[in-house]
Amino acid sequence: MDTAMVSINKIDVQNELNDKLTNAVNNSDSIEVSKIELPLLVIAKYLQYQNGLKHKDFAQYTRYCSRKLHRLRSGLKMKCGRSKFQKSFLEPSEYTSHKHMLVLILLIERSWSAGTEIGSRLSNNTDMKLNSSSRGKFHQIRKLRRGCKLSNLLMEVARNRCTNRSIVEVQAYQSYILGNYYLKSSNWEKGALELNKSLKLYQQLKLDISIFETSSVFSHFNISKLSKTVCIKIYDDRIAEMAPLIRLCHYHCKRLNIFVPDFGHDVTDIKTTDTPVNSSNVRFFHNNKEYCVPISSLEILLVELQESYKTIKGSINLEDTEKLLKLSSNMVIECYSETLMCSSTLKNKIHEEMARISVSNETPLKSNTQSNDLIVFESYTRNFNLFVSIERDLIFIYQLIEYFNKSEFYIKLIFQDDKAWKNMSQELQNISTKKLNTLRSPDEGVRICDIINFTISEIDSNNKTEFIQSLTEILSMVISNCRSLFLSHCFGQMRKIQEAFVLCDLVKSRLEIETNLDKLFLDRDGIFQRIITLIKGICLIVSEVANKSYNIYLSKITVQKSPQSKNLFVNGIHDILDEETLNPKILPIPVKPIMFDIASDFISPPDLSNKIKKNGLANIFSKATSKLGLFKKYP
Template sequence: MDSQYVENVNPNLVKASEREAAECVSLEVLQVVKDVQQQHGLRHGDFQRYRQYCSRKLRRIRKVVNFQQGTKHKVQPRKITAETLKDQRCLYIPLMEAERSWAYAMQLKSEANTEPRKHFHMMNRLKKAVHHADHLQKVVADEQANCDARTNLEVKAYCSWMHGLLNFELQHWKVALDNFIKSKVICEKLSEAVAGDVKEIYIQRCAELVPNIRYCEYNIGDVSAVEDLMQMRLNITHEDPLTSKLDELIEMTREKQSSSLSEVTWLARTIPVKNIQVRRLLLSMQQSSNQLRDAGAEQKLSMYESLLKEIIEAQQSHKDEFKDDGIFKALISKMKPVEGQVPSSVYLHTYLAYLRQSTTTERNLLMISLLKSDESKKTKPQDLARLYDVIIQNLSEIGQLPGLEDKEAFLKEVDTQILAYKAFRCFHVAQTYEYLKKYKEALALYDRSVLYAQMSLKQLLKTSIENTKKESLSKELRELMSNVDGLKYFIRASSILDGQNEPDTKVSLSSCNKPLIERLHEYVEVGGNVKKTSLVNLPPEFEPTPAKPFFFDLALSSIDFPSLDDRLEQKKTQGGLTGYFKKWIWGGGEKQ
């Protein structure tokens, strides 16, 4: 397929054209486009800023070359032709028009995710960009324009790339593939004819075209193209400009494949999956499982981070779908006890939570292995203990998920792993205490580590964990137990040596002025003059004591005193004014 595009590509012709640059019109299309894109917004993906720059650039060029379209009061459209071509600056006009239309199309494409009507506007602007690119190629190809061979080839590669983008959006995969390959072959041949920085530009252009080519091949029928796209994504860094393009193509591929994924089976139960976001996640987990086996440590770490991000987004999307379901909310928040089999929506939530916790555990185990293998700096044991603590917490949360109450075998596997990682955590905590010379605590923790390891090894024989994982975990636990046996002897020896090398804590009599009664817990070597030893302070120091003690009679309220009413004198009461009038009216008076 490639041979049909290289008929007119002759590296010798390109080199000859450079010698005739004084007579020919030359325009380094890819160099110019790359420079202005990096300087005016596309380094950060700001297509609006780049489009505005193209408009200002067009206005300046038209004014400089005196090729304005009419006056202030009347518009007279004019186009660059071979006859009106004065110098290379005139070629900037159709090039910047194509770039402006393309930048506007890419801006509308990003906005079309939330406003679908802008997709039609985007297609119109992309067609306009193709029209301007065709016009540029027509002008350059004309013999009267007197353009060199390199300019012709670069314009042809640029025009083919623009046609490929249009057909890519129209989903005309075969036509888009042919145009992308044509552009790629021209850039490859040009890279062989030049050297230096210009060669790097051609090579980079070829690398940018490969993802689109593989995606078109996938849509035509090449299934292996998806794996190639994933491999390309692993081999580039986050700062690479191809990152966003590859992520977009991989997302489009998963969206197409996820339509066929309607259910998932976990722990002997089949769960229907209707949420598109969850379908994409499950498809991504399937594709990533094979790549994790062949990827390097840094690539694995990057893949785990991206998978965790996708799992969190899928979990949130699933929750939003059932936010008005009271039973769903009550079961996942443990507000309602589980009776019988949980609904499929709750079980799918449990499965997503399990994926999140297990992926986090695998990521942390990978970080532990990286820290242990890093010889450039010494890893602190408390850092490893902290990571094992996070792993234990993640595994403990799995056992508390709703819907797993009757999965005894699965829960037993989780408990076995918890015991194993507790053994590793105790081991590294013991190393921390050993570094602090707390040998008793370190020895006790080493014993606890061996106990956890023995319990985990016994339970591993009864569980149905994956064979490779079971073998690796058993091997690590046995190595741990053998290491602990040697470290125990080392700790005992270190404690004895540190006891012998302790500094003399005896206090000299001259440095201690306290009397003997106040320093009975300290041993002091007394010299020849024993008589000068102070036993007590004479006179003794005063101690504050209460001057008047307080006595409280608490029995008074409980005593019953005898009545003394018969011994009290009865006083005679004299009548008042009322009694006087009673005597006067009734004739009463005192008896004689």
């Protein structure tokens, strides 16, 4: 009786366990397994370059693959053992993680590297045993055949565990391995088909590199994060490697009268739910429209240009005014020089392609379409270069305006060459020289403003779009105000107080005109928004500088030459710098405003004769003053 009860209890326990197992299996089936992202070509190229193939040392790379496989198999417990036979791991269900995928990649790479090493030894005639009776050639083919079998296993695993893009990546890699195998086997027709298939797939994969934006893609394979530019370069290198192999196959097919069909629609297209095939990395935004890069060879140059400008945005934060003012001129120039150089290189390449198309014997319809796309691309690159240079120059203007906004500068300006009151102003001058670490001249700002005005004129001459014209109008107005202020300080240092006062009054009248700086300019690269940020900061400082300068020069005009008025002026200098408190008793000589409405227009600039060379040519560039006959040769 007891034994019967025990057997019944065992049966019940067994049934409960079976129910739990079936429920667990059903639950595991309902849970969606996360897909693996496998950038196969980037992983393979990274391993090759780091372990000997940078110098074409295939033996070193083969040994590295063997050592790495031993470590991975030990960690994953996939060793076959020597004491007794254990079957090899050939089922796709046994490969589930990133490390399992890396095991398959290393197995294929080891077979391919060993076969290529044998081929290099055959071509160099270093091993006579391999040359005898074609033993070396068959040995090489056997190694490559093993790599092809392992690539089939990798393809099955990828279909079960990887994303759609990774499946296409494995398919392109498999076609490349098969193409090399058929090439060494002298099967030219199949070799041409497989290599053409791999070429088309890699050309598609190069357009979709959005997966490389996240660092987690490489961390699973113990690889440091690579930039998009490096990844695109890897795809370009693989495409360049296959070009001579495809030509060789086509040559032998033509020699043997073998027809190779055109490879077209058999390639599996990349289907991703998150991003389209043509990602933003090979597109550019110009005149409120998005365009594709017309020529594939220019894509990497565009990516380099965009990446270099992203580096600028990361290193120079325009919102942090304290750090912006502390930046040295050399540092600003170095930050922007690489981007400007990249844009110039891209523009030169576009010009070369435009010249090539115009000379080539292509059909008129195709050449006209491609040339129109190149014209749009060239306009985008030229505007990119001009606006980046404007952004750099606006940083210099911002730093100069803030420099001349210090009260120490105004104190030094007020008491310059005042022999009668030298003793009284000595203490103030010492304080000002300590606080002003470097001496800056206002005519620097005049020259920078002239350069910006010249750049704006170039933009206006080539662009008729409404939003660019509105931006250049705002820029011209702000730069004209800055130039007038810098020129007023030039006159102030020359003790031409009335001219300096009239210029400050002119700037104050211009500041009353309201400008819409909150308008949103469509720009994917972020250049326009950064320029607007700089303009807002400059406008705030310009209004403050104009008020202070107006008070300073107006006070200097109204001060009498008696000691009492001088004492009152010295004692009330801080009030003068802060707010408008003085009502002048003696107004300056009235001058027609139209004389000052044409950008400092008919006011003679500061005396720069000491900066003129012996032959009479000036060593500075000034657009606004070049027509006034300043730089004529002196008798």
